[in-house]
Amino acid sequence: MIYVNAGATRPADIWLDRLNNGGRLILPLTTDLGFTSSTWSNMHLRGAVFLVTRRGEEYHAQWISPVAIFPCEGMRDEESEKALAAAFESGEHKRVTRLYRTDEVPAERCWVRAPGWCLAYA
Template sequence: MFTADELAVVRAYARQVAATAGTTNPRIGAAFAVVPREKFLAAPPWQIASLGGGYRPLLTADLVLAYQDVLFALQPDRGVNSGSPSLHARMLAELDVQISDRIAHIGAGTGHYSAVLSELVGATGHVYAIEMDRDLAGHTRSALADRANVSVIIADGSQWPQQEMDAIYVNFAVARPAEPWIENLRPGGRLVLPLGVPRQIRPSSSGRHASHGAALRIERGARGFAARWIGTAYFVCANGGLTIDENEIEALTAAFKRGDIEFVKSPIWKTEPRIGRFGDQWALCYDEP
């Protein structure tokens, strides 16, 4: 339980996160304010990411320290972190979560943002938290055990969801969307994902992160799929079934270096792109759908 002073810190943190994210949706800040972040962190001593790379330990496990807009290490040897609250607040605002939505959270980690999603969908909605790593998924199951509207599934994120969803939220960098993320969006459904290409050199102390990265929003409309750039975003890169070949990585790297990703308006999916080909039958383009 929070003391009155600690609760004031938590509420201030939630307001700061929403303000930094640039969202005016009051539901975003309210969801961050009621989810206890320390419940989803690794066991103390906590480590936070340093601006110059690597991690540094916090000297105490005072739970108030969990309520700052920094990255906490979950698996430092793999570069897996808790995620920047303000970045996630911005991406979740773009996901446009509604009460009663069914949402697939791909790459749930220890479940912090699954818990935020569960607040946003309410008791009549449902969140499917997909995590491939069994250690992380075990933490997630324990931390979310009191949330009846969340199901934790240990699986490769490239294979989920397996039914139509109102929204899909991806929390690792990919060089292309997985087929279920596009095919299982219902009409009006939204997909938010970090598009990125891995660094060529893996640091010895962490996992492989994106060297170029951008968060995108894709929506299924009556005339096809629309895409919108959300902002710069660097996540740890995907493993498992989402690993792609070097030719696709080179094509996407060249596209990032050319710039103008902020002007994309639609994805080309399962048709042969005229220009801008990234991989097999998909690309991003500047035309309206």
């Protein structure tokens, strides 16, 4: 199991590469407002923790909870942060079932899509 204890804007390739078949990754994804806002009432719009489980070459994903957590140094990029902010505004994070290591999944299947990755509904 890999447990990330800081908010990233995307999964690191090395985290996914190191997962054995059946391995799990606890992944907090946060926007730039995830820890800095003075009001916590909209925390669900700023960050969420996902459980990612590797099954062969597939990565299954499941929403666990909202999160406000310190930013993960080195695992934040502007394009992913913008995509996450828009995705949290739209909701639907609880429907996520898959993590793909590509941005070629059709947009209508994705909750969030950024260069090189997406969280999708199927």
